[in-house]
Amino acid sequence: MSEDHHVATERHNPELTIGISAEYLAGKRFDYQEDIAASADVDLLESTPGQDINWLEDVMLLAEDGVPAVFDRYSNSFIKIYFDIPAGHEDEVARKVLMKHLQSGNSYGIQLKRDHCKFPQPELGPWVKNSATVGTNWVPSVLPGWESPEGH
Amino acid sequence: MDALTGENQIVYDARGLVEPDCEVPKVAKIDGEKATFDALDLTTRQINLELRWLINEEGVTDVTVHNPGAKHSLGVGLLTRCKITFEGSLGYFGLGIIDGPEVHIKGRVGWSACENMMSGTVVVEGNAGSLTGAAMRGGDLIVKGRLGARSGIDQKGGTILTMGSVGANTGFMMQRGRQVIVGDAGHGLGDSMYDGIIYVGGKVRSLGIDCVPGEWTDADTEFIDRKFRIYDLGTPPTFQKFVCGKKLHNYDNLEASERKLVL
Numbered sequence: 001m002s003e004d005h006h007v008a009t010e011r012h013n014p015e016l017t018i019g020i021s022a023e024y025l026a027g028k029r030f031d032y033q034e035d036i037a038a039s040a041d042v043d044l045l046e047s048t049p050g051q052d053i054n055w056l057e058d059v060m061l062l063a064e065d066g067v068p069a070v071f072d073r074y075s076n077s078f079i080k081i082y083f084d085i086p087a088g089h090e091d092e093v094a095r096k097v098l099m100k101h102l103q104s105g106n107s108y109g110i111q112l113k114r115d116h117c118k119f120p121q122p123e124l125g126p127w128v129k130n131s132a133t134v135g136t137n138w139v140p141s142v143l144p145g146w147e148s149p150e151g152h
Numbered sequence: 153m154d155a156l157t158g159e160n161q162i163v164y165d166a167r168g169l170v171e172p173d174c175e176v177p178k179v180a181k182i183d184g185e186k187a188t189f190d191a192l193d194l195t196t197r198q199i200n201l202e203l204r205w206l207i208n209e210e211g212v213t214d215v216t217v218h219n220p221g222a223k224h225s226l227g228v229g230l231l232t233r234c235k236i237t238f239e240g241s242l243g244y245f246g247l248g249i250i251d252g253p254e255v256h257i258k259g260r261v262g263w264s265a266c267e268n269m270m271s272g273t274v275v276v277e278g279n280a281g282s283l284t285g286a287a288m289r290g291g292d293l294i295v296k297g298r299l300g301a302r303s304g305i306d307q308k309g310g311t312i313l314t315m316g317s318v319g320a321n322t323g324f325m326m327q328r329g330r331q332v333i334v335g336d337a338g339h340g341l342g343d344s345m346y347d348g349i350i351y352v353g354g355k356v357r358s359l360g361i362d363c364v365p366g367e368w369t370d371a372d373t374e375f376i377d378r379k380f381r382i383y384d385l386g387t388p389p390t391f392q393k394f395v396c397g398k399k400l401h402n403y404d405n406l407e408a409s410e411r412k413l414v415l
Contacts, residue, residue: 051382125251126231133208
């Protein structure tokens with residue numbers, strides 16, 4: 001995993017970017033963004049409900065900032081893909097990279113669950129069997145030093 | 153002190169939930185990974201708490217709910233892989249925001265079933281009301297009866313397949329995804345759609361603004377055949393295909409932030 005200069009610049013100066021990438025949110029790039037073999041073991045049928053790939057049917061290879069990318073709807077961010085994608089397998093590769101990102105718990109939306117989800121649900125989402133349940137004891141967040149305005 | 157009338161009678165907790173002190177009824181009969189319970193005397197919140205308790209805390213993966221009684225908002229917010237069978241009909245807003253469940257409803261559903269559905273499969277044996285699959289984002293919604301007006305309004309993904317006819321303005325402002333209508337379609341089909349595909353096996357009373365016939369491809373044939381095979385729907389009829397004419401909205405010219413909203 002590496003942290004390139006571009007990502008570091010974005011993190012220190014958020015106003016420089018209008019897009020949001022997964023590596024920007026994480027502060028690092030993941031191996032499955034750079035190596036096709038890192039997501040080759042993902043079983044798309046096993047990872048999705050029903051008898052076909054279900055919701056992944058709507059997931060396709062896109063581009064962000066001129067780089068091939070797949071969109072992670074759980075964090076509203078793009079996962080950029082830096083390896084060469086075999087022709088004819090664009091969408092399949094994009095789906096595997098996305099699923100690897102979700103199953104490994106690296107999606108920022110999943111990380112937010114630990115502190116903020118209000119209802120019981122699997123931490124890693126419906127794509128991982130026997131994932132721990134989070135959200136069983138939600139309490140409202142309290143900002144230190146904050147008091148409600150008078151009259152509220 | 154104000155009189156407790158209308159909405160003032162409702163007590164909400166910090167999450168916006170009514171019945172904040174409601175306890176999980178724990179009435180289900182659990183047999184390994186399967187469970188069944190009778191919802192006849194339970195409130196909406198009790199039924200949903202029971203479902204979440206079974207699925208999230210008891211390791212149950214297959215739940216049968218008897219006598220759902222067309223209560224509203226049943227089965228909402230279930231975010232895990234599981235199988236749920238409702239032995240009866242659901243009211244309004246059933247199965248909203250689900251992500252993963254495979255649901256079988258042996259009855260009808262009211263307005264707005266599967267609103268914002270993220271993934272999973274839902275099979276409705278009867279009819280479905282208006283706004284079914286509103287803002288749906290993924291998964292398969294199969295309605296074996298007829299569908300009301302504005303089904304799939306603002307649809308952003310997934311498949312809505314109905315074996316019967318559909319009402320007016322089906323696919324209104326559809327942005328992605330697919331609708332398969334075996335029967336007839338009412339007025340204003342696909343009105344103001346941005347993207348997505350609508351297949352119609354019967355007659356179309358009128359097309360909405362910027363909804364135009366599309367060119368059939370092998371991918372369309374593969375998709376239709378696969379869905380009919382998976383859900384055991386018999387031999388598919390010959391369909392007409394409709395898409396966005398791209399005259400009203402130019403999806404490619406949307407601002408990046410707007411584009412993300414429909415992904």
